[in-house]
Amino acid sequence: MEEGHVIMIIVVHVDDIFAVGQKERCNKFDRDLNKMVPVKILGELRWYSACFYDRDVERGLLKISEQRFAEELAAEYGVEWGQSVPLPVSVKLSDFDVNEASADVPFRELVGSLMWLATQTRPDIADAARAVARYCPSPKMVHWKAALGILGYVRRTSWMGITFEGGVVTGMSMQVFVDADYASKAADRRSVSGGLVMCVWGGVTWFSRTQKSVTLSTTEAEYVAIADVLKEVLFLRQVWRFILPDASMPCIPVFEDNQGAIQNAHNPIINSNLKHIDVMHHFIRELVERKDITITHVPTQVQHADFLTKASSKQSFALHRDFMMNLQ
Structure with a gap:
């Protein structure tokens, strides 16, 4: 870091290393490291941890x-x-x-x-x-x-990957989609949470996981799913603040298709029907009140986290997949 600003990011996995930053600084890092430890310099990042990085500089695209x-x-x-x-x-x-x-x-x-x-x-x-x-x-x-x-x-579909589109960084620009499939597991009736965080037109993090506790309604299952995805969002905000401390942090839109869950997130009064929800999930309301996030209703047809919770028809699956992976 220089004067409180990140000038280079170094990623290390076992004996593989790559640096992100200005080309001159990265080249200097390569030379300095090579003086201390013999390394094989492979040039611009192409392969890392079985992933292929394909850059189109003219179009400003990166496909992984x-x-x-x-x-x-x-x-x-x-x-x-x-x-x-x-x-x-x-x-x-x-x-x-x-x-x-x-x-x-x-x-x-x-x-x-x-x-x-x-x-x-x-x-x-x-x-x-x-x-x-x-x-x-x-x-x-x-x-x-x-x-x-x-x-x-x-x-x-082995050719498929996630494509990101470059541009000018003017602030934390994320889109968040969250959904839940209520009581889908017949064995114990636990619901499934699905979350998706988009940035620069591609999915940067996502999950499909069974909820840890049994919920008693669709609204409650969706509310738990919102809490799950916001943990990912808060982590990404901290990473963004570290890398770009001077960048603005606009209110992050969270798209949800359940009106009951949206009302619960905005309602500061505890409903007696919701007291059985663990207290940890109520941090959603604090984020809404601080205007860190805004939870907005989206029709189920364009709820792009839907295919992370259950099997979908071919048409619906292709719609959500193409959006999430930004297939060109």
Whole structure:
């Protein structure tokens, strides 16, 4: 740092290092590091942690993808092609014989690889990977086939990645989408939260996760999901403040399709019907009152976090995927 400003960001993963900053400073860092420790300087960032970084300087685009990893993974499991969605609505993972023996297949290994893709560059398989991962302790053949189906979709769309569009940084410009699928787990009736944070036209963070507690209504499930995604937002705001301390921090729009959850977030009076919600979730109201965020209603059809909570039709899935990954 110089005079309280970040001049370079250095990312280290095991023995791989890359620097972000002005070219002259990065070159100097390379030379100085090489004097202390012998390093192999590879030039402009292209590959890092199995991800490929493709820059189009003229158009101001950066695409991050894992095509090679996806294709090699599909070849390892003998998968050549797949469907146009990772997990069709017709697939019922809970439809199996409880007395059926666990499948003697490398299920955990495959699910682990799918989870890696889902958390790095393929948010479009996040919900499907979460759904099959629940059966890792005792997978049946229906779960194995579903996991292979997800891999087939990944192979079919291996060229896809997340594309970001450059521009002038004038402030913290984020869009947040959040949704929940109420009581979707038949075993314990826990709901699923889905969250998406967009910045410079691409998804920068997302999640599809089962909620930790059972909720008693759709409104409550959505309220818990809002709390989940705002934790991600607060972290990103802190990172932004560290990197660009002089940049403005505008009020962040959070798009939600449940009117009841929106009213709860804006209502300063505790409703007796909501006392059973854990106190931690009420920090939402404080953020609203401070005008750090604004929670806005959005129609379900354009709730782009919807496909992070449940299987969708082909048309709906493609709409949300293309928006989130900014497919060119």
